[in-house]
Amino acid sequence: MKSTRQIYSLSRSARSYIFGSQHLAPLLCRSYAAAAPATTPKKKSVDKKPAESDSFAFNLFRGKVALSQVLPYPVKLEGEMQEHVQMIVQPAEKFFSEINDAMANDANEAVSPESIEHLKNLGAFGMLVPEEYEGAGLGNLGYARMSQIIGENDLGLGIFVGAHQSIGYKGILLYGTKEQKEKYLPDVATGRKYAAFCLTEPSSGSDASSIRCRAVPAADGTHWVLNGSKIWISNGGIAEVMTVFAQTPVKDPATGQTKDKITAFVVERGFGGVRNGPPEKKMGIKASNTAEVFFEDCKIPNENVLGEVGQGFKVAMNILNNGRFGMATTLAGTMKHCIGKAVDHATNRTQFGSKIHTYGAIQEKLARMCMLQYVTETMGYLLAANMDRGVLDYQVEAAISKIFASEAAWNVTDDAIQILGGMGYMKECGLERVMRDLRIFRIFEGTNDILRLFVALTGMQFAGGHLRELQKALQNPASNFGLLLGETAKRAGKYVGLASVDGTLSANVHPNLAKPAQLASMSIQAFGYSVEEMLVRHGKNIVDQQFLLWRVADAAIDIYGMVATIARASRSLDANSSSAVMEENIVKLWCNIASERVQRNLNVLKSAKDAENFSIMSQISQEVCELKGIPASRNPLGF
Structure with a gap:
């Protein structure tokens, strides 16, 4: 009621401006147009209720503080599960300290046979597989803890193990029939067979819907025939079981028309018609096998369709979303390793008569490194805990954690090398290997560039649905007085400068964190207003505003990190x-x-100067692309 009392204490002219139809009604009608899809909807979809969700990230785009999945910080292991994870963690730490040699794996471009055998004995190939299928049954939090240990020690090995289970056979876990699980999970969970995720093609990277690999039903209807190729497949040269995505003809029962839609298949190398190219020569993660995979008249039994025919795009996206949390916890481990190296050097290195950790330049780096590690670790475990609790709407949080972790780890490693100076640049130190291994994380499983657009547009689509509901309420204000009053009160504070900070967050955290909570609440409120203004201003053309969408995504990432860390601390x-x-x-x-x-x-979203800068950037980019590079005449000597 606080906001309502503030409204009625305003002058008559201010109330007239806020409540008058000349202001609020046009705003919300434009909001409706903004939120409308690009194509004309069917009549029944106009009356569809907007989606509801407890996702913090989704509600952030409405300027709403939704804390049920954040506060109290839900990360905990109890009872038998805690004991079970600890029983695996301790041998894993011993394995990395006494047996595995990350530098040798990197030099040999393969994980050693000795390490592979120990990984099998640890259950490292089936961490998320239920024990009934010979897996370790750790759950997502247990997997997160193990992935952090792996990231702290050997990222190349981490990709070998992670690509196998985080995406390679994850589709069987998520979508497999009972028969598919019984047939495949025991072999892949124990490491008797390796798995791979085959999505990327020469003509399709982040745009998975554009794949050309194709499977058609055989004439006798007993199987499918697959042709095409996939590139840059982790474990592609060693996998016996593959999750493969291909275009398939699908008949629409309503119209009778046949269109191509993506379908997911479980493909065995033993089916025949499957071969791979030589291992790719890569910048980093050399210990993981990466190869092109070819399918030539590969016969796939009907029972090996994964999910439903024509639903492969959904399967692929859910597999990637489900696996991204492990990237944050893995890279939190990598950052911990780099910080340890930097601290050890800084506390032992003397320059100008003092240990270098006493100098402000080094202290700033170390503090920022610890901060980035903490935020990344917090996001990763929060996401894993919510997944274990059965939360379904976590795709935006997963994308946020992947973007943040991959960029934070790069910056932390770079600062660690800088602190070590020449020693950090030397191969013997090991940080140059870490930096080479890290670079791929901003590219694979969805490039950060595309994921930023995904974060912004997914969140804005959710917010747009609620703007449509408000516009419909305006058509019958008497029946929707409560809804309109709440929304009007919300906008009133904004337009007259009396916006109240939502006290929900502050009321639920430790008193020592009252100020950070206030900063987070103010950021959430400002973010919600900005999203609404963008929807009103750009409408369905919002998808073309990529310069702005990037800034929206970055703001969302920062706010999510704020609230998550406040909850944990x-x-x-x-x-x-x-x-x-x-x-x-x-x-x-x-x-x-x-x-x-x-x-x-x-x-930036409403800055004329930034809009001009974006226009100039676009022009420069277009010119250099038309010229196929920088013009020779731009050289200071002119030739």
């Missing part, structure tokens, strides 16, 4: 954890930095 403070003071300081630093960056990004 609050739990530590409540429990009087030994790390609570450091966590509190990290969160204060992060929220100060992130909230300022959020405001800068939101300001």
Whole structure:
């Protein structure tokens, strides 16, 4: 009621401006047009209720604080599961310290046979597979803990193991029939057979819908015949079981028309017609096998369709979404390793008569490195915990964690090398291998460029559905007075400068974090207003505003990181954890930095100067592409 009382305390002219039809009704009618799809909807879809979700990220785009999946920080293992994970974690740490040689794996471009045998004994190939199928049955939190250990020690090995289970046979776990699970899971979970995820093609990368690999039903109707090729397939040269995506003819029962739609298949190398090229020569993750895979009249039994015919795109996207949380926890481990190297050097290296960790330039780097590691780790475990709790709408959070983790890890590793100086540049130190291995993480499983657009557009689509509901309410204001009053109150504060900060977040965190919580609440509110204004201004053409969508995504990423870390640190403070003071300081630093960056990004959305800069950037890019490079005349000497 606080906001309502503020409204009625305004002057009569202000109330007239806020409530008058000349202001609110046109705004919301334009909002409806903004949220409308590009094509004319059928009549029944106009009356469809907007989607509801408890996802923090989804509701963020409405300027709403939805905390059920964030507060209290839900990360915990209890009872038998905790004991089970600990029983695997301890041998895993011993394996990496005493047996596995990451530098040798990198030099030999393969994980050693000895390491592979130990990984099999650890159950590392079937961490998420239920025990009834010979898996370790760790759950997502257990997998997150194991992936962090792997990321701390050997990213190349991590891709070998991760591509096998995080995406390789994940489709069988998510969509497989009972018969498919019984047939394939025991072999892949134990490492008797390796798995691969075959989606990318020469003509389709992030645009998975454009694949050309094709499967057609055989004349006798007993199987499918697959032809085509896939490139850059992790484990492509060694996999015996593959999840393959291909275009298939699908008849629409309503119209009778046949159109190509993507279908997912479980393909065995033993079916015949499957071969692979030589291992690719890569910049990093050399210990993982990467190869092109060819399918020539490969016969796939009907029972090996994964999911439903024509639903392969959905299968592919859900597999990728489901596997992304492991990337954040893996790279949190990598950052921990790099920070350890940097701290060891900084506390032992003397320059100009003092240890270098006493200098502000080094202290700033170390503090930022710890902050980025903490945010990444917090996101990864939060996502894993929510998945274990059965949360379904986590795709935006998963994309956010992948973007943030891959870029944070790169920056942390770069700073670690800088702190070590010449030593960090040497191969013997090991950080140059880490940096080479890291570069791919911003590219595969959805490039960060595309995922930023996914974050922004998915969230804005959710917000747009609720704007449509509000527009419909305006057509019958008497029956929808409560809805309209709440929305009007929300807008009132914005237009007259009396916006109240939502107290929900502050009321649910430790008192020491009141200021960071206030910064996060203000950022959420400002973000919701900015999204609404963009929808109103650009309508269905919002998809073309990629310069702006990037800024929207970056703001969403920062806000999600703010709220997640506040929740985690609050739990530590409540429990009087030994790390609570450091966590509190990290969160204060992060929220100060992130909230300022959020405001800068939101300001860009309505800045004339930035709009001009984006126009200039577009022009420069077009010119250099037309010229196929930088013109020779631009050289200072003119030739």
